[in-house]
Amino acid sequence: MPSEPAGVVEEIGTGQVGLVYKLTLAVTDFIMNNMVIRNLTIYIPALVAIPIVYRKVGARKYNLAEYFAAMIYMTSSILLFDIIISPVSFISESCYSGLEIGYSILICSISMYKAFPVGNLKKRMGYFTLYLIVSIALYLLIILGFLTLSFSSVS
Numbered sequence: 001m002p003s004e005p006a007g008v009v010e011e012i013g014t015g016q017v018g019l020v021y022k023l024t025l026a027v028t029d030f031i032m033n034n035m036v037i038r039n040l041t042i043y044i045p046a047l048v049a050i051p052i053v054y055r056k057v058g059a060r061k062y063n064l065a066e067y068f069a070a071m072i073y074m075t076s077s078i079l080l081f082d083i084i085i086s087p088v089s090f091i092s093e094s095c096y097s098g099l100e101i102g103y104s105i106l107i108c109s110i111s112m113y114k115a116f117p118v119g120n121l122k123k124r125m126g127y128f129t130l131y132l133i134v135s136i137a138l139y140l141l142i143i144l145g146f147l148t149l150s151f152s153s154v155s
Contacts, residue, residue, distance in 0.1 A: 036075070036079065039079065040071070044071075045135060045138035047064075047067050047068065047071050049131055049134040051064075053127060054115075054116045054127065057118055059116065077107055078103065081100070081103050085099050085100070109128055112127075112131065
């Protein structure tokens with residue numbers, strides 16, 4: 001008999017927990033512990049930052065679905081790279097993290113250049129730096145929102 005996902009309660013008091021409740025917990029547990037789904041939700045603010053930064057150099061020629069498809073491709077590329085370099089984590093965790101971050105930035109910068117070719121290297125680096133700043137700002141905004149919610153629920 002398969003075991004219940006972590007966090008599923010068998011009984012509350014003397015009554016049985018409903019099937020809908022168990023299914024909801026199982027689906028939530030799957031979503032929260034699935035690496036692909038986690039990565040896709042993590043990259044959504046970076047996806048939103050693309051049309052904001054690159055609007056002057058042709059971001060309107062692609063729609064949000066095409067950006068999402070490119071994000072899925074980059075995410076799968078990063079996940080495959082993580083699998084390939086996973087033996088490095090046994091040697092040095094910091095080296096593994098550095099390679100992972102370096103590869104992510106490399107893949108992102110190459111795809112940005114291919115999608116929005118800016119001729120001048122200085123302008124290209126400026127756009128990419130602005131993209132990274134806007135992405136970080138969106139992440140900080142989301143974190144600040146969650147912190148505000150968590151502090152307001154405590155009071």
